[in-house]
Amino acid sequence: MSQNLETFVKHVCRENGNDAGRMMDICRAVQAEFRCVSPEAMTLIAQECNCDRSQVEGVVSFYHFFSTKKQGEVVIWLCDDVIDEMKGSADVAEALKQELGVDFGQTTTDGKFTLGWTPCMGLPDQAPAAMINEELVTNLTGDKIREMVRELRAGASVKDLVKVPGDGMNADPRLNTMVSNNIRVKGPVIFADIENAVGLKAALAKTPEEVIEEVKTSGLRGRGGAGFSTGLKWMFTRGAEGEQKYIMCNADEGEPGTFKDRIILTECADMVFEGMTIAGYAIGSTEGVLYLRGEYAYMKEYLDSVLEERRDAGLLGKNVAGKEGFDYDIRVQLGAGAYVCGEESALISSCEGTRGDVKTRPPYPAQKGYKGKPTSVNNVETFASVNRIFVNSGQWFSATGSCGSSGTKLLSVSGDCKRPGIYEVPFGMKLIDFLKMCGGEDAIAVQVGGPSGELVNPDAFGRSIEYDDLATGGSMMVFGPGRDVLKVASKFLEFFVEESCGYCTPCRAGNVFIKERLDRIIDGKGDKDDIAYLEQLCNTVKVTSRCGLGQTSPNPVTSTLKNFRGEYESRIQENPDRMELSFDINAELTEAAAITGRMSEHF
């Protein structure tokens, strides 16, 4: 075993150029082969890559899908997103526990199965879902998962679990997955027909400066949610000092409830790569990296093959599309389970083979990004939109949507609605019209923009979906009558506690305290002071956190305090004596009572 490990690590490190910058790929390979990255493996990797052992340990301990302890041959990650919970993930969890005889976080004694929870994996429209090794399984029930476990135990491979593949490219042999697209409404930007290389050639006929001007004319803003002007970002990156520059595509779609990038990459991968190529030309780059979230590892082989086709067609490589002197290529970098890596500088850290820590700003990535060079990080949907802009025109693009939010937006809808899935709609659509479209008009609440967005009540249904009103990176979670919005908020806080990188105090500790007090109120043990306490605490976390994660993590509480205040007020108790309501003296004495064999006489 030890000999095997050494040989394998040496081999994998050599394949990755003995480059510590490729730590993610190295750790992923070791994890896949040995089902863990053991302390011994860490020492070996450090030796082979000539880096600190602590760097390896830092990485292995940071990402959800790496483990220092040996996992089972089959690892089942059940999604514990709030929508999965609404759709019955508890039943699936119970079935798994019974069938495997272990709890979550454990491995069966025969070393065959490991059971774990994982946050939203981008399948809430076909929940409950799970990731079994790298295979995504959807629409689960207790019986269905039992059957899958039995098959696997009998020797089936995870691919054998795919009986009926999903629609569109999901059925392509390179994907062959049971995942479905659920495209409900097609719009003119992303889902309209498009011919390969037309946009690219149109862009290459212009100067890089003209390309940037065209994107500025389109009014295109970042589709990941922040909404920064794409043209400006490219202009800054182009203008920054540095010989080498990089384009990065953020496909770390981790905001719970968002799954639009999964569909774009499945159905329109060429558009994304073409947008990246145009961007590379515009800023003066020769290399692009698409950072793909670990949950979408099943797409890696497919995306690599699309890249290969583009190389064969002369659309990547030397003199791209016949443009003399423009050399450009793209590689796909896999993540390993970390929401924070969707933050652009954390994404860069991860690509550099370190912990997914957010970098100190300034400098901004446009000045000093990947490997210290000027880097433009844009969203999957942004790049696909860029491709369309050069097939039609910037002016054409800006004529769609609303003032300040041009173009269309892909919305990923899940929860209590009749037609969950993907909708490409023009910006500026009223929320109520959208709810009618997806069959969610009974909603009592809609989470717009995922947990880091806002939970709105029906008073807001007349507002419009655009950057300057109800902004969203694509996540729309619908909650119908009877749903407890405070429990939803608590679930989101649980997510942020787990996904905080732990770098800064407010996000690392503050979110734990927010959740504690919210749960106290949900349990009926809160008083009026707890509301004031939460308001101050949320503000502190919001304004002192170092990055977008902590700056938005209190939103589930601040938005419910604002839009569902009655839910808090109806649960708090009068507390005239100012007692500590959450303190239960009998519960505290239970252990002592058990030891002494008698209950206290006083309580």
Added chain:
Amino acid sequence: MEQNLEAITFTIDGVEVQGMPGQTILEAAEEAGIYVPRLCQLKGITPHGSCRVCTVKVGGSWTCAACTQPIYEGMEVDNSSEEIQTLRKDLVEMLFTEGNHYCMFCDKSGNCELQAMAYRMGIMAPKYPYIYPEAELDASHPDLFIDRNRCILCARCVNTAQEQDGKSVFDFAGRGPHKKIIVNGEKLSDTQLAAADKAADACPVGAILPKKGAYAKPVGARDYDDAPIGSDIEAKVCK
């Protein structure tokens, strides 16, 4: 500071201050004899920006860490409003309750920056609940030990070892509330850390301490017995 063409003029709490391009708010303030409370920042090493205790408000609209934000012409910095003081107090209280800080018997007591900061800010008892995390102690090294119960994850040891001692000794593992300081090896004695290293003395709290000489300074002679933390910086302004 001498005036020259390059100097940047800005204000802190309405007082005009001058600094040089590239300086952070904290550095420029310090030269002007204005103390910005801080824990993770240590003079001479790259600012880490993690404790956020140096949070200031700029132009009445946005907040940032004074230790990492460069100054610019005309910047208006709020370093002392009640709003800012409340934020800082909350952060210091969080650092206390997320760890296990037992000042009464800690040998860093009186010399501890976290404790001194709490005194300076008038914190009597933190309002947040104690988490009581489980934390490991590493006493494998002959001269030094790590007590992670008291670590505030400021990275001063990490960066001092790297930048001033030229050694890789410390790093971080885990994330969120499980983030912890680790060493470059399986235990502290595997590393090149020596008692005379600057990193051995970089810890603001009692997480990295020498094995011999505990409680060496008697009460009354400890670093913060006479004057609050930051007094040395503020004293400059009178001179």
